[in-house]
Amino acid sequence: MRLGQCGPPGKAGPTESGSESTMSEAVRTMMRMDAEAAQETAAQANAGFLWDFWYPAVRSTELAGQKLATAMLLEVPLVLGRTSEGNVFAMRDSCPHRGMPLSYGRLDGKVVECCYHGWRFDACSGQCVEIPSLSSQDKLRVDRIFAGHYPCEERDGYVWVYMNSPGSKLPETIPAAPALTVFSHKYKITHLSCELPSHIDHGIIGLMDPAHGPFVHQSWFWRKRASIHEKAKQFEPIPNGFRMSPHSPSTNSAPYQLLQKITGEPVTTTIDFVLPNIRTEEDRSGKLWFSSRATVTPVRRDLCRIDFVAAWNLVFLPVTIFKMFGKAFLRQDQQTMINQAEGLKHNPRLMLIDDADRPAKWYFSLKANLIESRRTGAPMVHPMSGPVTLRWRS
Ligand code: FES
Ligand SMILES: [Fe+2]
Numbered sequence: 364m365r366l367g368q369c370g371p372p373g374k375a376g377p378t379e380s381g382s383e384s385t386m387s388e389a390v391r392t393m394m395r396m397d398a399e400a401a402q403e404t405a406a407q408a409n410a411g412f413l414w415d416f417w418y419p420a421v422r423s424t425e426l427a428g429q430k431l432a433t434a435m436l437l438e439v440p441l442v443l444g445r446t447s448e449g450n451v452f453a454m455r456d457s458c459p460h461r462g463m464p465l466s467y468g469r470l471d472g473k474v475v476e477c478c479y480h481g482w483r484f485d486a487c488s489g490q491c492v493e494i495p496s497l498s499s500q501d502k503l504r505v506d507r508i509f510a511g512h513y514p515c516e517e518r519d520g521y522v523w524v525y526m527n528s529p530g531s532k533l534p535e536t537i538p539a540a541p542a543l544t545v546f547s548h549k550y551k552i553t554h555l556s557c558e559l560p561s562h563i564d565h566g567i568i569g570l571m572d573p574a575h576g577p578f579v580h581q582s583w584f585w586r587k588r589a590s591i592h593e594k595a596k597q598f599e600p601i602p603n604g605f606r607m608s609p610h611s612p613s614t615n616s617a618p619y620q621l622l623q624k625i626t627g628e629p630v631t632t633t634i635d636f637v638l639p640n641i642r643t644e645e646d647r648s649g650k651l652w653f654s655s656r657a658t659v660t661p662v663r664r665d666l667c668r669i670d671f672v673a674a675w676n677l678v679f680l681p682v683t684i685f686k687m688f689g690k691a692f693l694r695q696d697q698q699t700m701i702n703q704a705e706g707l708k709h710n711p712r713l714m715l716i717d718d719a720d721r722p723a724k725w726y727f728s729l730k731a732n733l734i735e736s737r738r739t740g741a742p743m744v745h746p747m748s749g750p751v752t753l754r755w756r757s
Pocket of ligand 1: 458459460461462463477478479480481482
């Protein structure tokens, strides 16, 4: 994609500078602030986040009119809005002058104005367009000052923000934001979300963990604990992730049984996980389909958020009914993670076992190998050498 949906990307902070001999107090102050920003960058780098990816920040519906919304991604505070032309934008929620959150300011459809001294920034590029206090004597180049600014795209009802790593320049081109796969023109779509008081890694391995189903998700509409049985599933490597190869889903899950009864055709399910945080599932039976995506997004190192979107063309499944079951399902996961967080506070030793925890091991290896390949510039090594069958009881 072309960078900056509504203008070129901005820089990470103030860009005014001066030579040693002419260095003003203002520039020295800025340099001190840069040093503090560098410390913050190092802290963020150690938080176990994966930078240079798209993350969903807010729902599209939250950006209406001249409202400014806030979000936090990877411990970066963001202010988001929509220009009068309808384009979404995301800036660091911090004025480059003296750090006032820009979200306390106002948006006039094109420009965000800080509430403290009225500095004005172009919403689409973060570029400063006016400093009201400057007199005709002042030589400060206003256009060289930028508020932190991030690429921003809308997909499937979410506003996605491309979180380039702190202190780095955006590349010329970046991939398009992720989009949910759909298989017909007409379909229903719905969104659910919940917060987990966990580090992103625990959120993600909780998402892909097959063995908790019979214990956490017991319910009349899904499955019973007694239905636990041995399973064998084939997995294959895909770029930046792995796929549970297309298969007929578990016979102990009621919704899949129902689908097969209606179409009279086999149900096939394909489940992918790709870095940094995306699990997709596609279920198809004849002309009927169901497609979902769950992302686990790091908010802070001790907080992440699941965003779940599902689309389907099953006429017999109203959004309200699906939402009711989906919410109950997510609440079960959420309560489990809240309880687990209590135990994790004391830094216990943990273990991952074969085969039920193998996907979690792949996740950690994928993440480590990606970071290593970015560091060295060498191609990323995939932790799987080919298809493999995993067996577990669930
Ligand atoms: S802090 Fe924003 S204009 Fe001064
Ligand atoms: Fe779960």
